[in-house]
Amino acid sequence: MVGSGAQAVSDGDSGLRVGLGFDAHRFVSARPLVLGGVRIRERDGLQGHSDADVLVHAIMDALLGAAGLEDIGHFFPDTDPALAGAGSVGLLATVADLIRQKGWRPVNVDAVVICEEPRVAPYRQAMRERLAAAMGVEIERVGLRGTTTEGMGFTGRGEGIAAQAVALVERVPAPATLLQTLAGAD
Numbered sequence: 001m002v003g004s005g006a007q008a009v010s011d012g013d014s015g016l017r018v019g020l021g022f023d024a025h026r027f028v029s030a031r032p033l034v035l036g037g038v039r040i041r042e043r044d045g046l047q048g049h050s051d052a053d054v055l056v057h058a059i060m061d062a063l064l065g066a067a068g069l070e071d072i073g074h075f076f077p078d079t080d081p082a083l084a085g086a087g088s089v090g091l092l093a094t095v096a097d098l099i100r101q102k103g104w105r106p107v108n109v110d111a112v113v114i115c116e117e118p119r120v121a122p123y124r125q126a127m128r129e130r131l132a133a134a135m136g137v138e139i140e141r142v143g144l145r146g147t148t149t150e151g152m153g154f155t156g157r158g159e160g161i162a163a164q165a166v167a168l169v170e171r172v173p174a175p176a177t178l179l180q181t182l183a184g185a186d
């Protein structure tokens with residue numbers, strides 16, 4: 001790829017990295033359901049230490065994996081009392097900041113929510129808006145859809161929700177290069 005990031009990478013290195021994330025959480029009756037940062041209902045949510053936003057967790061792991069960093073359990077351990085009930089979209093913003101500090105920025109994210117219900121389609125745009133805002137990217141860079149497993153497996157039996165995500169990141173110019181570019185553009 002030719003672009004502003006090309007100066008920051010060595011010969012033969014595209015400056016691009018892809019990452020994969022997967023997560024699954026079990027349904028519990030006494031919690032709200034939050035998916036992609038959107039509160040869908042007040043009961044029959046997902047079990048977890050944080051708000052259990054399975055979609056956001058898969059995206060965070062995809063971004064961290066693409067940047068070659070440790071997984072979300074490393075950065076946000078479920079033994080941390082400060083994270084009890086934490087809004088995962090806020091953690092996604094932290095992850096986006098983290099990978100930028102390491103010299104990467106998100107190019108695009110694509111994700112699938114796997115469950116029999118709820119249907120994702122009615123919430124899809126709202127979820128994309130929340131996710132894009134958290135990552136600091138345009139909404140066009142966030143792909144999202146829902147699917148079922150046609151009654152098969154734990155998602156098919158309605159035991160929980162799973163999510164998969166891929167994320168592409170690209171090297172950003174070193175800070176000095178960026179400053180020179182800005183000075184030159186004056």
Ligand SMILES: [Zn+2]
Pocket residue numbers: 023024025048052053054057
């Ligand atoms: Zn999770």
